[in-house]
Amino acid sequence: MPFAIIIGILDVVFIVHAAKTGRLTPWAYLIILLPGVGAFAYVLLELFPEWLHGVQGQKAKRRVINTFDPERDYRKMSDDLAITDTIANRTMLAEQCLALNKFDEARRHYENVLGRPLGDEPRFALGKAMAEFGMDLPQVAIVTLDQLRQRWPDYQSVEGHMLYARSLEESGRTSEALDEYQALADYSANTEARVRWAMLLGKLGRDAEARKIYGEILTQMRRAPATCAGYKPSGSRSPRGRCGAEGAFGVPPSRRLRRGRPFLQSLRSGSKSA
Numbered sequence: 001m002p003f004a005i006i007i008g009i010l011d012v013v014f015i016v017h018a019a020k021t022g023r024l025t026p027w028a029y030l031i032i033l034l035p036g037v038g039a040f041a042y043v044l045l046e047l048f049p050e051w052l053h054g055v056q057g058q059k060a061k062r063r064v065i066n067t068f069d070p071e072r073d074y075r076k077m078s079d080d081l082a083i084t085d086t087i088a089n090r091t092m093l094a095e096q097c098l099a100l101n102k103f104d105e106a107r108r109h110y111e112n113v114l115g116r117p118l119g120d121e122p123r124f125a126l127g128k129a130m131a132e133f134g135m136d137l138p139q140v141a142i143v144t145l146d147q148l149r150q151r152w153p154d155y156q157s158v159e160g161h162m163l164y165a166r167s168l169e170e171s172g173r174t175s176e177a178l179d180e181y182q183a184l185a186d187y188s189a190n191t192e193a194r195v196r197w198a199m200l201l202g203k204l205g206r207d208a209e210a211r212k213i214y215g216e217i218l219t220q221m222r223r224a225p226a227t228c229a230g231y232k233p234s235g236s237r238s239p240r241g242r243c244g245a246e247g248a249f250g251v252p253p254s255r256r257l258r259r260g261r262p263f264l265q266s267l268r269s270g271s272k273s274a
Contacts, residue, residue, distance in 0.1 A: 007036045014039045018046075074100055087119050094127055103134035122148055122155040126163070133163055138170035158188050165193070169200060178204075191217065 011031050018027040023046060031038035077093040090109050097106035110128035113119035125148040132141040145164050148155065165180035181197035184190050198213035 007039075011035055011039050014042050018042065070100065074102075087113050087116060091124065091127070094131075098127065098130055098134065101134060103131045107131035107135065122152040122157075125151070126157060126160050129160070129163060129167075133167055133170075138167040141167045142171060158184070158190055161188075162190065162193060166196070169196070174200060174204060185213075191220065194220075 015024075015028045015031050018024050018031070023042075027038070027042050027046070031042060034041075074093070074096050077089065077096050081089045081093050090113050094106045094109035094113070097103070097109065107128055110124050110131060113124050114128065125144060129141045129144040129148070132138075132144060141163065145160065145167070148160070161180065161184055165177050165184060168174075168180060169177035178197065178200060181193050181200065184193035185197055194213055194217050198210045198217070201207075201210040201213065
């Protein structure tokens with residue numbers, strides 16, 4: 001591709017970015033009048049300081065570090081746990097194990113915490129179920145989640161509900177999984193739930209229903225923030241949800257879990273305040 005075309009494409013990209021972030025004036029004119037140089041100045045004077053010092057910059061820097069050394073935090077947390085075996089240190093390490101797909105180790109940490117006097121909390125049981133799902137044990141994860149809702153009937157979690165639906169699907173209980181995906185789609189803004197619901201309908205040969213849901217997803221994507229607009233289910237064993245899986249609070253009591261009805265509804269990570 002000729003160099004001039006590359007420069008032109010980059011100029012367009014940065015002009016669009018400047019427009020979206022309220023920097024159209026004067027940067028659009030500078031980028032147009034000074035091809036290549038204007039874009040370089042925009043990156044140097046506007047984007048680079050933002051990346052370096054802003055929250056997104058810190059996250060980007062952390063992603064770069066994790067790309068080259070993905071187990072850096074894991075090693076540090078393992079050392080911290082070896083020095084001080086607390087619930088906080090162990091659960092932080094368990095979370096990191098989930099992120100690194102070290103599901104067997106994550107499960108052991110969560111079981112250890114749940115066996116302690118102060119570790120009997122629903123979020124740790126949910127973490128254990130996530131690890132079991134990641135270990136390709138969906139039926140075991142269902143048992144753990146059923147025990148969770150029996151032990152803490154008022155605990156609510158969109159993430160847990162998604163995990164329950166996926167575990168049902170992986171276990172071959174497709175009819176129940178469809179009900180759970182539909183329930184999730186009804187009360188939450190969880191895009192993944194709608195996508196997986198449509199995909200499962202397609203697998204079952206219910207193409208017309210699947211196409212209708214895909215159409216609704218496309219409409220939702222057009223109106224969604226840029227962070228959600230490109231979501232595609234990865235198909236990985238990761239038990240974590242994606243876009244729209246967090247931040248749903250205040251589900252009315254009439255929609256909460258009851259035996260035989262949809263599972264955990266609305267995220268509440270240890271507190272009821274948004």
